[in-house]
Amino acid sequence: MPAPAIELRGLGKVYDGTVALAQVDHTFEAGRVHALMGKNGSGKSTLVKILAGAVSPTVGEVLVRGERVRFDSPRDAFAAGIITVHQELSLVPSLTVGENIYLGRLPRSRRLGASIVDWDRVHRDAAALLADMAPHIDPRAPAGSLSIGQQQIVEIVKAMSFNPAILLLDEPTSALATREVEQLFELIRRLRARGITMIYITHRMNELFAIADSCTVLRDGRLIGTVAMADTSTDAIVEMMFGDIARAERPARRRIERTGPILAVSGLTRQGAFSDVSFDLHRGEILGIAGLLGAGRTELLRAVFGADPFESGTIHFGGRAMDRPAPRTMKRAGLGYTPENRKEVGLVQILSIHDNLCMASNGMGLTTRAREAPRVARQIRDLAIKLANPMQPVSSLSGGNQQKVVIGNWLNTAPKVMFLDEPTRGIDVQAKQQIFEIMWRQAEAGLAVVFVSSELEELLEVTDRILVMHHGRLVGEVNPAATRLSELYSLCMEGAR
């Protein structure tokens, strides 16, 4: 039996006193496809980062093909024959496939005493690589002209041009359509036949059975176990991922006014994003939308808010048909939207907390800081925003407090409906709890909330009702009080119970 591709011995990582990965011992055998599973915060990404050389372990050691290695940078991992293909594509769209593959190391030739790029060789070498792995891709085509799936394949071909022994594939299918996934799997099988070891990270359970040989599950930084795909089932893996969880405490049920919905969406469709989505939202209700990344949750919310277009379907707000919604008109009607990426588009980072809190509620007319002050003070008090002075730049706040500013900006418009898109992403536990309490309190006062989160526990804890999206479609509605986390997770992953 050959030496294992990677061996982990007592590997651990501590960030600021938080244990992200605890004493993991594991062996990844060579020439196989190993799936790595675990929910957010399980330590899965920490392990991948260590193997990619992006972070150093606090304790323990890594052996690659029997030899102890120490990665201080991605370059070291590279030298040891480990290459990571990241989820985000890194191709330059305007350059050809060939140039992308050899970017930064284009072959040169000497002509008339000068070193110039040898384009013939670039495209010949690229063609040779592609012929082997993806014969349908033209090395002279601009990368931007390829489909996302083909670009993902080019990323892998590029990685293979370094002749690695081990590939880390970080959610390679998250942006791909079904047919493209099959092409990608084709390539992965071909690489496996050539003896390449792959560590495959995904959230899509059904892919595991199609492509992986074994599945390793992490939970709360610990290795729970490894199973061969041949002897396991979806349920068994989900059980390993979630274990027994104590259900968080829910506040006493509130009254939800079922007399006619405040928001009614019917048959909403945009090709490639979501199709035929219908749902009602009632006053005082907290409606969760669950689904994997790329399921179309954000796209749906943005379309209803008018930030992006849709092709067909209707939206009724407060009984009124909204023909061509735009953020401005929806705001006037009483809808607020806090975007998922608050840092980039939720706030104007160079402006003060004060100005960010008044951004949505200021009209175009006269206003003074003094006249705005009560609005600012109310949100700071109600949302418990921790700050020294409201005139300090909003960028000086922590993530949780920034998120509160985004929410406060909208609460100042006295909305009837709020869409909160991943409001708890990247904020600490205490701030999360505060955001939940804000939602409960506002719902109690009659606000209707749509809450999108990738943390299914949160949805179960906070909402009154959960819609599940899968590949752009609503595939189910569950009652959080009567649903187990593993059930919800399976529904999100497979689109059916």
Add this chain to the structure above:
Amino acid sequence: MTHADAAVKPAAAGLGGRLIGLLAMEAILLALVVVLVFTAPGFATLGNLLNVLRTVSMLGIIAFGMTAVIIAGEIDLSVGAGAALAGCIVAWFAGAWSDTIGSGPAILIGFVAALLAGAASGVVSGKVRQWFNVPTFITTLAMFTALRGAANLITGGFPLATFPDWFFFFGAGALFGIPFPVYVFAGIFLAMHFLMKYTGFGRAVYAVGGNAEAARLSGIDVYGVKTMTLAITGMLTAVTGTLLASQIGSGVGTTATGMELDVIAATIIGGTSLFGGKGRIWGTLLGVIFLGCISNGMTLLNVSEYWQLVARGAIILGAVLLNQLLERIR
């Protein structure tokens, strides 16, 4: 920059450091004036100072609009040509309609037409930005050429000296001893300061320039706001163009050549960021006066015109570097 850094910095710099940071431009301008008073012969005379004020008023009126445009994250390169066109429009009306309706109404109609043309050119730049996603740098560069051409088409390439004597008052005359353009300059300063600081529109300009997508998702009409700043600048350009025509006494297609660069320079010296979202009308006022004093001082000191250009370039670059340095202290 980490969050912790930003939170700690103001405290670390101390009150004195922050005061220097906030009043740096004021202090530098004051120092410049003091130096010029003692070194430049004739600088400190009333006549000279009023002359400086008259000169800076012309470009300052436009610079206040330009400040809003740049804070909104756009630029307008067409203001010099726009000013020339406005002057020629007024002169054309004065020449063509004075005989029938009298010189007063003819000039008034000409002025209104110039304002409308200025606003329209701003709206066109804004809408081309919105509909075709063409940067205003490009559109207004095209305007820069086209408006200059239009101005010369109106005049046929020769000065249009069609104005009655009383019209000279606006550009060249004085009221209570102070040149008339200075009143306009002061009035527009106050109006723009108010607009940018005390209206929702002004706040929206900062938000749009600071982060257009965040502003849009807050329900702000991003392109409406940008277009409005360009339209305001177009109208202010028409005001300056009319005052210049009055000062020269004719509509000339080649007036205000290169003025756009001085206007932008004054705005930047005043601390407005070309990245958008940051700047003050007060800063632009200081920048305009600073630039005027430097030019005047160097002329009085007999510095050759070529050296003046070199110095001006150095000052613009120095001001930007200084503002970045101050940003770290604040």
